[in-house]
Structures are given as structure tokens and as C-alpha cells.
Amino acid sequence: MERIPICKPAMDEEMIAAASDALRNEALVNGESVFKFEEEFAQFIGTKYAVSVSSGTDALILSLIAAGVKGSEVVTTPFTFIASANAVLHAGGRPVLADIWEDCNLSPFETRRAITESTKALLPVHIFGRPCEMDDFKDIAEENNLIIVEDACQAHGASYGGKKVGAIGEIGCFSFYPTKNMTVGGDGGMVTTDNEDIAMTVRKLRDCGRRERYLHDAHGFTSRLNTVNAAIGRVQLKRLDAWNASRIRNAQLYARLLKDMGDIVLPPMNDDKVKGVFHLFAVRTSYRNDLQTYLNEKGIATAIHYPLPVHKQPAFDGYFEGVYPVSERVSQQTISLPMFPSLSEEEVRTVCESIGDFFRKTT
Ligand SMILES: Cc1ncc(COP(=O)(O)O)c(C=O)c1O
CATH class of the missing domain: 3.90.1150.10 (Aspartate Aminotransferase, domain 1)
Known part of the structure; x- marks a missing residue:
């Protein structure tokens, strides 16, 4: 009997052709496909900007750095992939947990109880692709002057109140790990935002903190999405x-x-x-x-x-x-x-x- 797998990442001939075309004709890093993929992803989510990175974890880390959480607390959920909490630490912040409710998502009630003077951001995770109660989180953020960074790593295309997740908070973070609803044929990630400063900061941080080729005004990372992966991502996004x-x-x-x-x-x-x-x-x-x-x-x-x-x-x-x-x-x-x-x-x-x-x- 044929086994039924838990998931089956798609890789069809059009994706393979797009990869091979990118490998033959584009710069391996920062090729045209990267920027086209970003434009198309931003349009799909409904944000002004989308900045591609090398994983969902890096999307979270760079976003949280750009959000300025260093030295502050970020409230998130214990019921998530560990990357959500790790990212807060890597960004120099302190993860604070609030329990979930019966939908398995972060509870707005518990989130309110976890907020202190030191809280700077909320990191709700749309677990299993189910959007969190974003009206509640928007209210909490407004009342307490907090930034919302959505961990949408499992929720490409999910929506809440007519808006796609990743376009509801200040920043959205996506993963293209092969088991996700769409992949890039390997690791990859995306940051979505309407905030130009955040987009520019993430763009700089993913590219070694460059202002110019060998002029760096930030302590950046090598977190770019490879061109070949972006080319595959463009075809996956259409599906x-x-x-x-x-x-x-x-x-x-x-x-x-x-x-x-x-x-x-x-x-x-x-x-x-x-x-x-x-x-x-x-x-x-x-x-x-x-x-x-x-x-x-x-x-x-x-x-x-x-x-x-x-x-x-x-x-x-x-x-x-x-x-x-x-x-x-x-x-x-x-x-x-x-x-x-x-x-x-x-x-x-x-x-x-x-x-x-x-x-x-x-x-
Ligand atoms: C909720 C959540 N956050 C963050 C990540 C991290 O993404 P990545 O594996 O691309 O670094 C994942 C996926 O693995 C995830 O499911």
C-alpha cells in the first residue's frame, strides 16, 4: 500500500525551468528574479514593500532589530516553532511568553497580562495557518504603544477581516521552508511592511549592513535570498x-x-x-x-x-x-x-x- 505522507512540497517543470533559466542568465545573488519576486509578493500580501531574506528566522530577527526591540520585552506564544522566541533573543530583546487559548493562538487576554513597562512589541504567531485575533492585538498595541510583528511563517495567503496576514501589523514575516504553503525550493523568507524605514533597514541588514559596496553603516548579516530560489518562488506564488x-x-x-x-x-x-x-x-x-x-x-x-x-x-x-x-x-x-x-x-x-x-x- 502507498504511504500517505504528511506533506508533499511541489516542484514542477515550470519551477525547474525557472531555476535553470535564472542560473544560466542572472547574477547568482541579487539577480532580477529577487526583485521581481519581492514586487509580486508585496502585491500579493497588499503591502508597499516586501524584502526577501534567507529564512523565516532571519525575517523575524531582522524585523525585530528594525523594530528596535533591543533591550526590551517582546510578548509571544509558547506554542510555536522555537524560532519565534529565538529571534527575539538574537535581536537583543527578551522574549516574554503569554499562553494560548483554545484556537492554539496567542491569547489576547494573557497578552495583556504579560505587558510591562519594558514591552516594546507583540509577536503573534498565526499558528497552523490560522490568523490570530488581530483586532484585539491592534487594540492592545494602540493602547500600549507597541509594534506588532506578525509571525506569518505558516500563513501565506491567510486573511483576517479582509486583509492578508503580514499586512495587518507593522511588519509581517514569512518562511519558505519546503514544508510551508509555498517554498522557494530550499530555505528562504520574506519581510512585508508599509513602513519605508523598516523596509530600508531590513534591506541593509540582510546585505552586510551596506550603504555602498564597501561602505557599511550597520552591523549587518549575509541573509539574502539566492536568485535561483527567488525564481522558483515566483512560480510557486502563482500557484x-x-x-x-x-x-x-x-x-x-x-x-x-x-x-x-x-x-x-x-x-x-x-x-x-x-x-x-x-x-x-x-x-x-x-x-x-x-x-x-x-x-x-x-x-x-x-x-x-x-x-x-x-x-x-x-x-x-x-x-x-x-x-x-x-x-x-x-x-x-x-x-x-x-x-x-x-x-x-x-x-x-x-x-x-x-x-x-x-x-x-x-x-
Ligand atoms: C511559526 C514559525 N516561525 C518561524 C519559523 C522559522 O522559519 P525558517 O525555518 O524558514 O527559519 C517557522 C518555520 O520553520 C515557523 O513555523
């Missing part, structure tokens, strides 16, 4: 809306078939205001580990995002003093099911039938 529509269709089918099955808790679904793009389809069950073993035996790949919340990671041992009970509970119950644009209806049905069999045998 993104159709891919996201397919993910949403698959999510709706999962939700229909898994409703009332065992103790499964489904992720929140889209409505008129909050339109997620289901980077992952993560359900929760107290039988998580046994279910994962059972599905694996049936040839169905799953993954745990994330088995440890940020404050439990060895890299942050002893760093955070608070307790984050919802994140800890969700980390023990969450399981991500296969989700990618070319996942067929039949495959979704196979996954759900196997989950049904598991609960019939187990409970």
Missing part, C-alpha cells in the same frame, strides 16, 4: 491561491468526517472574518500517542507540532518563570494529519476511516 483553496477543501472534508469521532477536538474552521490556510490540520485527542502509532502502522504519516512548548525546550531551560497550562495540555494532545494541496478526497477518507477504526478498537 498559492489554488493550493490554499485545495487545503481549505481538504480541511472541510476532514472536519465533516471527523465530527463526533472519539474524543477528537477539531481545529476552528473559517468564517467570514477569519480565513486560515491550513498549513497543518492538527486535531487533539487524549489518545494521541496510540493514534499516531496506529496510523503509522496503516501507512499514514502524522507529526506532532509541537511536542514541547517553547518554555520546556532545553535551549530555554530556566529562562521563563511562568506557567502556560493550555500550551502544555495542547502539546500533549495535538497530532497533525496529512495536509497538502494534492492530497485527494480518497486519501482524506482513508485517513478518517483509519481514525474511526482506531476509536472503535480503543474506546
